Amino acid sequence: MEIRKVGVIGCGAMGAGITQVVLQGGYDVIVREMNETLLSKGLERVKASFEKLVSKQALTRESAETILKRLSGTVSLEPLADCDLIIEAIFENLEAKMDQFKALDKICKQETVFASNTSSLSITEMAAGTSRKEQFIGMHFFQPAPIMPLVEVVRTISVGPELLKTSLDFVKSLGKVVILAKDQAGFIVNLLFTPFMLDAMRAAANGVASIEDIDRGMKLGLNHPMGPLMLADYIGLDLIFNAGNVMFEEYRESRYAPPPILKKMVTMGYLGLKTKRGFYDWSESKNPRPMDLNG
Ligand SMILES: NC(=O)c1ccc[n+]([C@@H]2O[C@H](COP(=O)([O-])OP(=O)(O)OC[C@H]3O[C@@H](n4cnc5c(N)ncnc54)[C@H](O)[C@@H]3O)[C@@H](O)[C@H]2O)c1
Incomplete structure (x- = not known):
């Protein structure tokens, strides 16, 4: 060919x-x-x-x-x-x-x-x-x-x-x-990375640590260029919600299930950087500030 x-x-x-x-x-x-x-x-x-x-x-x-x-x-x-x-x-x-x-x-x-x-x-x-x-x-x-x-x-x-x-x-x-x-949902990269972001969201919603500290921990502890919550805002929370649902549908494993906080944010139209609000407030895009997830 x-x-x-x-x-x-x-x-x-x-x-x-x-x-x-x-x-x-x-x-x-x-x-x-x-x-x-x-x-x-x-x-x-x-x-x-x-x-x-x-x-x-x-x-x-x-x-x-x-x-x-x-x-x-x-x-x-x-x-x-x-x-x-x-x-x-x-x-x-x-x-x-x-x-x-x-x-x-x-x-x-x-x-x-x-x-x-x-x-x-x-x-x-x-x-x-x-x-x-x-x-x-x-x-x-x-x-x-x-x-x-x-x-x-x-x-x-x-x-x-x-x-x-x-x-x-x-x-x-x-x-x-x-x-x-x-050919299976998530292929390689999303299969492994989506549950990682969903876990970070669960940790933030459960009050394990602040949004900033979760991101700082994963960034500096693992030498990643940015933390999972900030990256989720860059990718678009609607896309992650959708990907999690597709993988949960296929594998029926709870780690792929989008947590309630993600569902609420997507329902409200808080989709991350593209709507200027997600886990961070992006109204000053060069200076994102962590949101209060309780309101
Ligand atoms: N954005 C990402 O980060 C990313 C990364 C990898 C893969 N993808 C995948 O790539 C695909 C496209 O994503 P995107 O972010 O570019 O979306 P997008 O919304 O930016 O672009 C989609 C484009 O397709 C056009 N379109 C829709 N129906 C069409 C049709 N019938 N004929 C011709 N054009 C049509 C739309 O007018 C639009 O310009 C999706 O399947 C997405 O899952 C996206």
């Missing part, structure tokens, strides 16, 4: 980052968005990122212009029919993702490989909804994709050695470090 033309579905935070990385890997990229407004917003996001690289002198203007000639956009699916690989990065909803793949399945050439960048949904379910179960893989990039060095490749029980090799080689050709996971 040779990959030359890559389709990216959805050009939000992840889709735009993945587009940049794949372009820099030397591939042609066609991006699909829902409508013209979102498409130009997404393409602008990619272009702005290259502009930043030029201004930092990490890339010459000529190179950036040459790379961007390999980028195109569409609001329909037909122009993706001849892609060798399609990476889906739309919002985290199984039905919506399956609808996209079913529609693409009807129009794409036989050899096209489908990949999903989902963080928590089942690759097996998505693959089983298409006629190309053997050509369906998970490719989980981390945010921000151009900076984070890791990609989890996720194999279902239908993935054979050829697709596996193609996928691993493709990810390596992007300059990323690849790790291989079975």
Whole structure:
């Protein structure tokens, strides 16, 4: 399987980052968005990122212009029919993702490989909804994709050695470090990290220590760049709530169950940095202050 033309579905935070990385890997990229407004917003996001690289002198203007000639956009699916690989990065909803793949399945050439960048949904379910179960893989990039060095490749029980090799080689050709996971909720990184954040939330809610001391303890005691509660605010509490629920649903182990404090915060719309309130008050984003969890 040779990959030359890559389709990216959805050009939000992840889709735009993945587009940049794949372009820099030397591939042609066609991006699909829902409508013209979102498409130009997404393409602008990619272009702005290259502009930043030029201004930092990490890339010459000529190179950036040459790379961007390999980028195109569409609001329909037909122009993706001849892609060798399609990476889906739309919002985290199984039905919506399956609808996209079913529609693409009807129009794409036989050899096209489908990949999903989902963080928590089942690759097996998505693959089983298409006629190309053997050509369906998970490719989980981390945010921000151009900076984070890791990609989890996720194999279902239908993935054979050829697709596996193609996928691993493709990810390596992007300059990323690849790790291989079975298709099970959380893959590797979220499987191990989500219960760690949920435990920190339980400890804070139970009054084991203050938010600041829990974060300070894990940061300085384990030499982590930041504590789990602050990181949870950066990631988005709604995403962690969702991931915990998906893993609890799959494994039925209490460590994956979101604690009541998380549910209350998500219900109130306190989602972390993006809403300026989570475990910290982010109204001065450079000076986050721990919240009082009692009100
Ligand atoms: N944000 C993260 O930290 C992160 C990390 C790894 C993986 N992911 C996964 O990546 C995926 C995307 O997340 P995101 O943070 O980029 O979301 P986002 O909301 O920033 O972007 C989603 C984009 O998809 C577009 N879209 C929705 N339906 C579409 C369709 N049918 N066709 C084309 N475009 C469509 C939306 O207009 C939006 O621009 C999710 O599955 C998420 O779980 C996210």
